[in-house]
Amino acid sequence: MPEITTPYATGTPCWVDLMAQDQQAALDFYRDLFGWQGEIGPGEFGGYAVCTLHGKPVAGIGPAMAPEGQPDPPTVWTTYLASTDAPATQDAIVSAGGTLLAPVMDVGDLGRMLIAADQQGAVFGVWQPGAFHGAGVVNEPGALIWNELNTNDVPAATGFYGESFGIEIQPMEGADGTYWSLNVGGRSVGGATELGDERPGVPPHWLTYFAVDDVDSTVDALVKRNGTVLAPPFEMMAGRMSVVADPQGATFAVLNPKQM
Template sequence: MPVKKEAWPEGTPAWVDLMAPDFAAAKAFYTGVFGWEFSESGEEFGYYAVASVDGEPVAGIGPVQGPDGPPPAWTTYVAVEDAEAAAARVAAAGGTVFAPPMKIGDFGTMAFAVDPTGCLFGLWQSGQHTGVNRYNEQGSLAWNEAMTGDYLAGKEFYATVFGYTYTEIGDERFSYSTVELDGRTVGGIGTAAEVGEGVPPHWRTYFAVDDLDGTIATVVELGGAVVVAPFDTPFGRMAAVSGVAGEVFLLNEVTPQAGAATPG
């Protein structure tokens, strides 16, 4: 069972979280779907809750702060060694840092940015909190990908900021590359337009499940919905679903024969 307690190498998608308009409903939903257990912070940290599987952090959920927040969505945080330096690289490469680096107690330092094509993402400089500890198994992070507004511009931006290299695996029907860091596959990049008409640029989050059909049934039973019906890939069966607030995420049922997509 993959467990990593050390900080993830710079450029690796290292954490995901959701700001929920109905905090209690979101926690109940994901507890039912994935069996997550939550450790909730106090007022100082906005009652942010860390979800765990077998005692190891896998994701975070917090209540929306204020009435004018963005639509609910899972946010991907990329590990950095120095948040200030990474934010400067983002700006120099044409991105926008709309929430500058901010220290979160002893847990670490975060910032929020938008790439030049419109994808929002976070930066995370580890302190006591190093990101996901458990991954690629039931209820934990399996994959992250940037679905950009401009494929070539997106690839150039992330290569400049994080040193990504790419392996093209798309074809004439769609553009898609795996993302590599020092020979490790850490994610993917494609285009939002090929996900669906009118879909804005965004980073997508995949969670691993042992039983895709059973998990989908639970999602629907608990108030979520199926966005894209199950489909087969070389990396296992997948589906896109939404939570109780409409936030979209993907499920990945990885077979023993298929290579699991790893966050690092």
């Protein structure tokens, strides 16, 4: 089991969470789909649930809450990038042309977080670990396996994430200039792709990938639970995948990676 027992390097995707209009329904859906265990958390943390797989934290699910007088926020998965100094990262994000959506806040003794958007509008979180460093298991069925930036401008994203986190965005080997690798310390920690004319109206975003043993059967199970298939299962460079949405509209991908 690929367990993570030490803090993630700055710029590495370290956590994902979902803010859902119906938190209990989301907990039930992902329990049935991926085998997660989780329950509505204490009020002091807004009921936020840390879901586990084999007893290790794998993702968060919380209740979507809109500020008074504001419309309900969309139900989306958010990717969090690791930082050792959230205030300094916040300053770097603003300096690089990003937009702060929720400034640095303490989450008890667990850590510090903020929510921001890059220059193109792709929303992401930042996590500075305290007692909690993020996902405790990755790269196995039911767990986070990949995080992908979908952007309108790869050169601009390269500058922004480089200035904010030290992430290097470089062409991925074998992708013929159509896919990029997000590298931290010389190691690939995620990917980037350019939104083209074939996806009109899709805004820049971060896409969360979860590993599964069998993409087709997972998609069948999702449909039976009122999920939606956005891109039917297909073969690609890294394996077999599908892009789907849960019953509340949160988009994510499932991937059965090729054995290397």
